[in-house]
Structure formats: structure tokens, C-alpha cells
Amino acid sequence: MGAAGDAPAEHPPSPPAAKRTLVFTYGTLKRGFSNHALLQDLFLTGDASFAGAAATASPLPLVCGPYRVPFLLNLPGSAGCHRVKGELYSVTARGLARLDELEGVSRGHYERLPVEVVPADEGAAAAVEGAVAYYAHRGYAAEMWARSGRRGHAEYSPAVAAGYVRRVDRPQGQTFLEQIRVFVSSQS
Numbered sequence: 001m002g003a004a005g006d007a008p009a010e011h012p013p014s015p016p017a018a019k020r021t022l023v024f025t026y027g028t029l030k031r032g033f034s035n036h037a038l039l040q041d042l043f044l045t046g047d048a049s050f051a052g053a054a055a056t057a058s059p060l061p062l063v064c065g066p067y068r069v070p071f072l073l074n075l076p077g078s079a080g081c082h083r084v085k086g087e088l089y090s091v092t093a094r095g096l097a098r099l100d101e102l103e104g105v106s107r108g109h110y111e112r113l114p115v116e117v118v119p120a121d122e123g124a125a126a127a128v129e130g131a132v133a134y135y136a137h138r139g140y141a142a143e144m145w146a147r148s149g150r151r152g153h154a155e156y157s158p159a160v161a162a163g164y165v166r167r168v169d170r171p172q173g174q175t176f177l178e179q180i181r182v183f184v185s186s187q188s
Helices: 034-044 093-102 142-147 176-185
Strands: 022-025 048-056 062-064 070-072 085-092 110-114 115-117 133-138
Touching: 022 048, 022 093, 034 048, 034 093, 062 142, 070 093, 085 093, 085 115, 093 110, 142 176
Parallel strands: 022 133
Antiparallel strands: 022 085, 048 085, 048 115, 062 070, 070 133, 110 133
């Protein structure tokens, strides 16, 4: 025990809040679409929270690939594209690892890269700092843009998504990258 007049014992500092990353979702991870269940699971574990509706600050191509899978293309300045509407989520490192797995980052399906977004609120003009998005991998993005006729969508809506085939319902004899290669080499 300390003597009277000794300074009170110091408590160890509280651990810092888990670092979170803002993830811009534009396709099947959005509310109402098939992969949103993963985000709902992450909500339950505290690994994700909804941060608001957002849109890309600049026009970017959003296209559909094989099975109506959405792809945001990291091809800024391309004619025929729009500011893409989506949702922003705050995600922990553990949640980000789960999203990376879903998006096939280690398999070359998508790349997680910075994206400049703005809140969807008309009154909010400031860009959101530090957001990322899952873009189509650079190895096939230009081909995907050409295959789409260089026309993008402003939003992955139910109408745009019509005909989407869930992963479990797709043919199992090819990898997703093989399916992408077949798609980009076919005629539209």
C-alpha cells in the first residue's frame, strides 16, 4: 500500500479503438443484395457499421460482368461513366479480411484501392477521407470496359442486377477468372 500523499496508482491506458476502414460498396454488398448477409454478420460481431449513403466524387465505370456480377473499374476520366451511387461502411481489420476473402483479392478477382467518395446528402459537399473500394483487377479492367461497350451504370440497382447468378448457382467447372476471360472475349 502506498503511503498517504503518494500519487494514486496509474491505470494502464485503455486500448485504442480498433482501427476502422471506410469501405465503399456499390454492388452485391449493398442492402437488399445477395452478399449483404456478410455485412450483417459483421454488424453482429461489431466488425462493421453502416456509415451512410455515398457516391464516387468523380465518374467511374460501373459495369456488369459474367452472371451480372458488378465491377467498378479504376479507369477515371473514361467517357460514358457516371458518379457511382453506393453505401459506405466502417469496417475493422477482421471485417476487412472477410471482405477481402469474399472479393477474391488474393485470387486476382478484385483489388482493394482508395476511392474518393462524397456523402449522398445534398448538403454535404466535403469528400470522405480514406475510403477504399473493391475494383475489378487491373489485369482485366480495360477488357471489361471494352466488353461493356464503354457504357457504365450510375448504380447497381435491382433492374441492373436482373439476371444476377449467385456464386453457388454458377457452373463449377471454371474459376471465376476463367469465367471473366470467357466473358470479355465473347461478343456482347
